[in-house]
Amino acid sequence: MTLIYKHRLFWPLVALAALLLACTIKRPDILGITVLDGHLFGAPIDILRNSAPLLLVSLGMTLVIATRGIDLSVGATVAIAGAVALTFIASSDHPASVGTALGAIIVALGLCFILGCFNGMLVANFGIQPIIATLILMTAGRGVAMLITNGQITTVASAPFSTLASGFLLGLPVAAIIAYGVYLVVALLVRRTALGMLLEAVGINPEASRLAGVKSKTLVFTVYALCALLSGLAGLIFAANTMAADANNAGLFIELDAILAVVIGGTSLAGGKFNLSGTLVGVLIITTLSLTVTVLGISPLVTSLFKAIVVIAVTLMMSTRLRTMLAGLRERRRFQEASA
Amino acid sequence: MKRKTFLRAGIATLSVAAMAAMSACSGSSSSESADDGSGSDTIAIGFSQVGAESGWRAANTKDIQDTLTEENGFKLSFSDAQQKQENQIQALRSYIAQGVDVLAFSPVVETGWDAVLQEAKNANIPVILTDRAVDTTDDSLYESFIGSDFVEEGQRAGQWVADNFKDEELKVVELQGTTGSAPAIDRKEGFEKAIAGTDIKVVDSQTGDFTRAGGKQVMEGFLNSHDDIDLVFAHNDDMGLGAIEAIEAAGKKPGEDIKIVTIDAVKDGMQALADGKINYIVECNPLLGEDLAEVAKKVVAGESVEKRIVVEDAAFTQEEAEKALPDRKY
Numbered sequence: 001m002t003l004i005y006k007h008r009l010f011w012p013l014v015a016l017a018a019l020l021l022a023c024t025i026k027r028p029d030i031l032g033i034t035v036l037d038g039h040l041f042g043a044p045i046d047i048l049r050n051s052a053p054l055l056l057v058s059l060g061m062t063l064v065i066a067t068r069g070i071d072l073s074v075g076a077t078v079a080i081a082g083a084v085a086l087t088f089i090a091s092s093d094h095p096a097s098v099g100t101a102l103g104a105i106i107v108a109l110g111l112c113f114i115l116g117c118f119n120g121m122l123v124a125n126f127g128i129q130p131i132i133a134t135l136i137l138m139t140a141g142r143g144v145a146m147l148i149t150n151g152q153i154t155t156v157a158s159a160p161f162s163t164l165a166s167g168f169l170l171g172l173p174v175a176a177i178i179a180y181g182v183y184l185v186v187a188l189l190v191r192r193t194a195l196g197m198l199l200e201a202v203g204i205n206p207e208a209s210r211l212a213g214v215k216s217k218t219l220v221f222t223v224y225a226l227c228a229l230l231s232g233l234a235g236l237i238f239a240a241n242t243m244a245a246d247a248n249n250a251g252l253f254i255e256l257d258a259i260l261a262v263v264i265g266g267t268s269l270a271g272g273k274f275n276l277s278g279t280l281v282g283v284l285i286i287t288t289l290s291l292t293v294t295v296l297g298i299s300p301l302v303t304s305l306f307k308a309i310v311v312i313a314v315t316l317m318m319s320t321r322l323r324t325m326l327a328g329l330r331e332r333r334r335f336q337e338a339s340a
Numbered sequence: 341m342k343r344k345t346f347l348r349a350g351i352a353t354l355s356v357a358a359m360a361a362m363s364a365c366s367g368s369s370s371s372e373s374a375d376d377g378s379g380s381d382t383i384a385i386g387f388s389q390v391g392a393e394s395g396w397r398a399a400n401t402k403d404i405q406d407t408l409t410e411e412n413g414f415k416l417s418f419s420d421a422q423q424k425q426e427n428q429i430q431a432l433r434s435y436i437a438q439g440v441d442v443l444a445f446s447p448v449v450e451t452g453w454d455a456v457l458q459e460a461k462n463a464n465i466p467v468i469l470t471d472r473a474v475d476t477t478d479d480s481l482y483e484s485f486i487g488s489d490f491v492e493e494g495q496r497a498g499q500w501v502a503d504n505f506k507d508e509e510l511k512v513v514e515l516q517g518t519t520g521s522a523p524a525i526d527r528k529e530g531f532e533k534a535i536a537g538t539d540i541k542v543v544d545s546q547t548g549d550f551t552r553a554g555g556k557q558v559m560e561g562f563l564n565s566h567d568d569i570d571l572v573f574a575h576n577d578d579m580g581l582g583a584i585e586a587i588e589a590a591g592k593k594p595g596e597d598i599k600i601v602t603i604d605a606v607k608d609g610m611q612a613l614a615d616g617k618i619n620y621i622v623e624c625n626p627l628l629g630e631d632l633a634e635v636a637k638k639v640v641a642g643e644s645v646e647k648r649i650v651v652e653d654a655a656f657t658q659e660e661a662e663k664a665l666p667d668r669k670y
Contacts, residue, residue, distance in 0.1 A: 030564055030565065036591045041590065050560075146392065151398060152395065153395050238553065242581070244578075246552070248392070249553070290561070291561050291564070294561025300516055303547070
């Protein structure tokens with residue numbers, strides 16, 4: 001019992017269950033899944049699909065944070081990916097063809113990869129502090145996206161491209177299959193090979209790991225490039241969701257949500273040990289939170305407050321120091337009762 | 341001790357430099373404005389736009405730039421505040437320093453303008469507000485406010501719903517604009533006013549932040565938490581378009597199973613209206629350029645202008661949208 005209780009994901013999972021429970025009390029059948037037009041439909045499916053972009057971004061963020069870094073530019077990368085892809089489709093002669101959609105995806109992801117390499121170069125090769133290095137792209141990136149879309153919200157109609165977000169494969173949303181598929185691949189890659197351990201070594205002590213023969217520069221460079229690539233993929237799903245590239249609002253503040261998901265998942269911002277399953281739980285909590293707000297009918301005026309309270313509660317419950325303090329209080333009371 | 345003198349010397353140097361810079365600025369700009377004044381009777385106008393956040397705003401910007409041209413007797417300085425008040429205040433100050441004849445802007449937020457407006461007044465530069473109002477105790481700080489009546493827009497949307505479904509019990513969900521923004525507050529108020537006393541009920545209301553993604557996500561939640569939604573009232577077209585996607589994903593027909601009423605009438609919205617996916621759109625006219633030009637000319641000529649100029653908004657049903665669509669400018 002104490003093993004379960006002390007598991008680092010215990011409290012985040014409790015929070016997730018509580019949010020779902022709150023929805024169920026308000027709407028008993030909310031977690032039901034039905035089959036509609038040959039695919040699954042229901043709130044859990046919506047959560048899976050809506051969590052896709054954040055999961056991709058948080059996945060990259062977890063790896064970056066593991067190396068003692070941080071990537072603030074993910075939101076801007078999301079906006080750029082959407083802007084590039086939709087502008088590419090809008091300017092092509094056959095916007096509705098599969099080839100155009102694939103071309104758009106390749107061009108957008110390619111550009112995001114280059115942006116990630118730029119971040120990686122600044123951090124790994126020039127030794128600029130990650131928060132500053134990525135701040136450059138965070139501020140400039142939206143400007144780039146605005147330039148690409150000409151300050152307009154670019155909208156296109158392309159059935160193959162919109163499949164990315166709205167389509168279904170084997171009854172499941174394509175967006176969720178992509179995101180969770182990528183998650184599994186990355187998780188296996190870092191946990192079934194030595195890669196994860198090497199990342200942690202770089203995060204715990206870059207100098208020592210370098211002396212021990214770990215190619216820390218290459219590793220750091222790679223995680224930034226990968227993080228941007230994943231953010232680009234998230235941006236494509238985001239843009240395909242509404243088939244509109246909104247340079248101002250696409251992925252706005254997603255960097256903060258991603259950092260939050262990573263922290264809720266139990267990965268320390270100080271780098272080192274990271275926890276991918278924790279990040280997944282964090283992402284699900286944040287996505288479910290949005291649904292809870294709507295289902296409970298919480299007034300928009302207090303929505304941010306409600307979200308903040310949930311987040312504070314989760315992080316407080318996860319704090320070992322607070323739990324020790326509470327345990328100490330209980331202990332003292334028991335002692336006083338015994339002596340009295 | 342030594343440190344203090346250093347500091348003092350530093351401050352002194354800085355302030356001298358600043359003063360030199362300032363006098364250089366004002367010197368050059370005053371000569372510039374003198375040229376403008378004596379050379380011809382073109383009106384130098386400084387315009388600070390909110391940003392480029394929506395299709396509506398882009399149409400608004402284009403109209404102002406196309407109307408206030410040199411052929412029409414204007415010399416327009418245009419700046420984009422990227423939705424930040426401090427950028428806008430900075431732009432206004434620089435226009436005041438340049439000595440423009442008229443200042444015009446769409447305030448990002450309602451409050452916090454008194455100081456900069458007072459500076460404009462002290463410099464004898466008249467101010468015209470477009471699209472959005474400011475909240476100030478001193479009305480004399482600006483000459484005129486040109487823009488749509490947001491309450492009226494909400495009311496017209498509500499009135500259409502009330503007229504068409506007055507005898508039915510209607511379950512309505514509302515997609516609000518950005519929390520606390522004037523259009524969101526006023527459109528909500530107007531809509532509620534219009535449906536008061538009928539069997540039409542707003543069963544849920546959430547913010548979709550005026551964006552498509554927001555509209556879609558909130559609508560998904562609504563569809564999960566209410567069984568039989570009859571109608572969606574969205575505070576702008578973009579959120580309505582997002583709602584259409586959510587409704588289609590839930591296997592229902594937007595425009596038939598669930599009716600949709602929105603405000604704005606941008607191109608994509610009008611297209612959806614003509615396609616039968618939206619049922620009614622109240623226009624929010626972004627073409628403010630002509631009114632602005634007229635008021636600016638009057639103000640400079642010393643004529644009195646009306647404090648509040650309400651822009652004429654149209655409204656469209658599905659049939660009207662089909663007819664109007666080919667000639668729409670935005």
